[in-house]
Amino acid sequence: RMTDRSIGTLAALQSELRRTAKRGYATNFGESEPEISGVAIAVDGPEPYALAVSEPRPRLAPARVQVLVDEIGKTVRLLSDASAIGH
DSSP: OOSTTSOOSHHHHHHHHHHHHHHTOEEEESSSSTTEEEEEEEEOSSSOEEEEEEEEGGGSOGGGHHHHHHHHHHHHHHHHHHHHHTO
16 A cells, blocks of 8 residues: 555455446545545547646545546547548
């Protein structure tokens, strides 16, 4: 465990991975750095990648996660569109 908020067991990790897959994004509220929170979205495609955003914990409250997920989604669409133009 990296912090007291880190997932500490295999069962807890498996449960969190199921929740992440169901909702379509991952969250981190002080699990790797005590005062940092983040949201990440996996992007499928010919070369899959993830796009993640992190902020100080006070700025990324759980209630704000969906807004950030929506903004990340818009960014992914813009990047995909820009990539398609070049091909």
